[in-house]
Amino acid sequence: MRKSCIFLITALACATLAVCHSKPQTTVDKIEQLKQQVSNDATSLETIEKEHAEPLRRDFKTCDSLLQYLDEETVKERFEQLNLTQAYLQQFGELKPVMAKKMDYVVLQLDRLKADAESQYLSDSLVLVYLADETKVADTLHQQVLYFQDRLGGCQKSLNQMKKDKK
Numbered sequence: 001m002r003k004s005c006i007f008l009i010t011a012l013a014c015a016t017l018a019v020c021h022s023k024p025q026t027t028v029d030k031i032e033q034l035k036q037q038v039s040n041d042a043t044s045l046e047t048i049e050k051e052h053a054e055p056l057r058r059d060f061k062t063c064d065s066l067l068q069y070l071d072e073e074t075v076k077e078r079f080e081q082l083n084l085t086q087a088y089l090q091q092f093g094e095l096k097p098v099m100a101k102k103m104d105y106v107v108l109q110l111d112r113l114k115a116d117a118e119s120q121y122l123s124d125s126l127v128l129v130y131l132a133d134e135t136k137v138a139d140t141l142h143q144q145v146l147y148f149q150d151r152l153g154g155c156q157k158s159l160n161q162m163k164k165d166k167k
Contacts, residue, residue: 027117027127034131035110038138041145042103045096048145052152053092056085059159078162085155092148099144106137 113130116122122130 027124027131028114030131031110031114031117034135034138035107035114037142038103038106038110041138041142042100044145044149045099045103048092048148048152049096052149052156053089053096056089056152056156056159059156059163081155081158081162085159088148088151088155092152095144095148099141102137102141106134106141109134 109130113122113127113134117124117127
């Protein structure tokens with residue numbers, strides 16, 4: 001699990017660097033690069049679900065049941081971490097389907113924009129305006145993916161430590 005997470009982060013970083021450092025020669029190239037970014041983020045979203053959210057839900061139940069065996073001060077500290085974990089899991093559960101739909105819609109819009117650019121149905125300047133709008137949405141989605149990777153990963157570390165401390 002850890003290796004695949006590191007691999008995914010490395011691949012995402014490489015893809016991001018490639019996007020940042022390469023200068024697309026055409027508008028169609030820019031559209032394709034943005035589409036690839038959104039696809040990578042969709043894959044990352046599913047990885048977050050499988051490698052962070054699902055194990056966190058299981059570990060949450062385990063750690064919650066261990067509270068009864070701890071002293072009062074430790075219970076307060078652990079209870080706060082469990083509440084935070086539960087809040088992040090709830091937030092992820094609510095936003096993941098919305099994010100996935102937005103990602104699908106951005107890809108659809110980019111496919112349409114690419115077709116319009118290739119057929120010259122839209123002027124280059126208008127294509128760039130639409131591309132800028134889609135880029136804003138894609139960048140927001142990317143930041144949300146990074147947010148959940150960070151928060152759920154941090155919660156997983158905390159719960160793993162709780163489980164170790166009890167043993």
